[in-house]
Amino acid sequence: MSTERIAYDAKLERILRIAAEVFADKGYHQASIRDISRATGVSLSGLYYYVESKEELLFRIQEHSFGTLLENLDRLLAGVEDPHRRLRLLIENHLRFFVANMKEMKVLSHEAESLSGEARQKVDAMKREYARILTGILEELSDREPAVDLRVATFSLFGMMNWIYNWYRPERDVPVDELADDIHRLFLTGLLPLEDEVPADAARAAPGTERPAIWGR
Amino acid sequence: MSTERIAYDAKLERILRIAAEVFADKGYHQASIRDISRATGVSLSGLYYYVESKEELLFRIQEHSFGTLLENLDRLLAGVEDPHRRLRLLIENHLRFFVANMKEMKVLSHEAESLSGEARQKVDAMKREYARILTGILEELSDREPAVDLRVATFSLFGMMNWIYNWYRPERDVPVDELADDIHRLFLTGLLPLEDEVPADAARAAPGTERPAIWGR
Numbered sequence: 001m002s003t004e005r006i007a008y009d010a011k012l013e014r015i016l017r018i019a020a021e022v023f024a025d026k027g028y029h030q031a032s033i034r035d036i037s038r039a040t041g042v043s044l045s046g047l048y049y050y051v052e053s054k055e056e057l058l059f060r061i062q063e064h065s066f067g068t069l070l071e072n073l074d075r076l077l078a079g080v081e082d083p084h085r086r087l088r089l090l091i092e093n094h095l096r097f098f099v100a101n102m103k104e105m106k107v108l109s110h111e112a113e114s115l116s117g118e119a120r121q122k123v124d125a126m127k128r129e130y131a132r133i134l135t136g137i138l139e140e141l142s143d144r145e146p147a148v149d150l151r152v153a154t155f156s157l158f159g160m161m162n163w164i165y166n167w168y169r170p171e172r173d174v175p176v177d178e179l180a181d182d183i184h185r186l187f188l189t190g191l192l193p194l195e196d197e198v199p200a201d202a203a204r205a206a207p208g209t210e211r212p213a214i215w216g217r
Numbered sequence: 218m219s220t221e222r223i224a225y226d227a228k229l230e231r232i233l234r235i236a237a238e239v240f241a242d243k244g245y246h247q248a249s250i251r252d253i254s255r256a257t258g259v260s261l262s263g264l265y266y267y268v269e270s271k272e273e274l275l276f277r278i279q280e281h282s283f284g285t286l287l288e289n290l291d292r293l294l295a296g297v298e299d300p301h302r303r304l305r306l307l308i309e310n311h312l313r314f315f316v317a318n319m320k321e322m323k324v325l326s327h328e329a330e331s332l333s334g335e336a337r338q339k340v341d342a343m344k345r346e347y348a349r350i351l352t353g354i355l356e357e358l359s360d361r362e363p364a365v366d367l368r369v370a371t372f373s374l375f376g377m378m379n380w381i382y383n384w385y386r387p388e389r390d391v392p393v394d395e396l397a398d399d400i401h402r403l404f405l406t407g408l409l410p411l412e413d414e415v416p417a418d419a420a421r422a423a424p425g426t427e428r429p430a431i432w433g434r
Contacts, residue, residue, distance in 0.1 A: 027331075029246050110327050112383075114244075138408065147408060148399035149391050151384075156403050159380025160373040166329075167372045174366050182365035186373050190407035191359060 024103035059119040066126040083140035241320035276336040283343040300357035
């Protein structure tokens with residue numbers, strides 16, 4: 001890698017990082033390239049040297065985020081066979097990454113549908129690959145007799161982890177290691193100590209509840 | 218309640234329902250009152266008879282959604298003391314409600330910060346009330362010796378349930394009753410059958426992993 005290429009990357013990375021903050025704070029659609037120019041101190045023509053459009057900025061943020069997440073995971077999982085350990089590594093990698101990049105997490109979550117065409121396809125393919133890795137680990141873990149539907153399990157774990165941008169505040173909440181411990185424990189063995197039993201009558205408590213549309217339809 | 222008041226409500230409810238669809242599909246900030254007028258077939262002056270602004274529409278959607286969710290929950294929980302059963306009822310109420318109102322769920326999740334002032338305060342107060350109810354149930358359930366931090370547990374369950382608008386498709390996934398069963402089971406007793414033990418070396422698998430910011434900062 002030449003010196004020139006490294007300099008290009010560092011400047012582009014800084015632009016993407018600040019653009020993610022602007023998108024997270026102001027919303028992608030309300031933010032303009034001019035806002036990014038102001039926040040980064042890079043002129044409009046300077047920005048257009050790196051990206052063709054605001055949508056390309058959004059694409060590069062998403063691609064760089066999922067790309068880094070997946071690369072880190074690949075590196076961590078290399079040579080690790082035990083599915084328990086693989087799950088733990090995935091949870092830690094995901095939480096550490098997004099606690100350190102919470103603005104990006106919000107942009108990834110809220111602007112998933114703001115991309116279109118090839119850019120959207122590329123990001124969607126990365127997400128599918130990531131979900132595939134997790135589902136694979138859960139299949140091994142549950143030993144072909146899963147207690148629950150594995151699509152529900154996969155996206156329940158993503159939901160537990162991805163929802164943190166709505167509530168987790170590093171300065172007031174448990175540290176990220178403890179967050180990973182708690183989510184890992186909740187997902188694998190649940191809230192209740194092992195000796196507890198769920199009373200049979202707690203299941204399907206309201207089977208007759210009608211479809212509760214809020215609107216009078 | 219007079220006949221006139223019922224007619225008012227029905228027409229306003231229809232406007233709110235269609236507005237939620239428009240906001241979910243197009244994004245709140247990109248959608249205009251004119252779009253709502255077109256989608257509802259109600260003239261601009263007709264819309265302004267009911268609401269003062271697009272922000273009021275958003276507020277009314279959020280207030281009506283959380284209000285209905287909380288009212289239904291209150292009714293279901295009335296007289297039910299057992300925390301197992303209370304938790305089950307909360308999960309069923311939440312999932313049935315949002316599976317039936319997935320567009321509203323997306324608007325609630327993505328546009329939480331688009332409200333300001335008193336409207337924002339009112340909606341935030343409803344959310345806090347809802348979280349307080351769940352945390353209270355979890356406190357009782359875990360009998361003052363919670364296996365995990367209860368703020369983590371509370372928002373992990375909300376995360377599992379709220380993430381469904383990103384992946385759950387009623388026509389291809391498990392039915393909503395099974396979804397509630399699975400999330401209930403995952404949250405209370407985890408993915409693994411009770412006899413399974415997590416190997417000790419699966420915990421804290423990567424304690425030395427550095428803070429993985431994606432950007433070169």
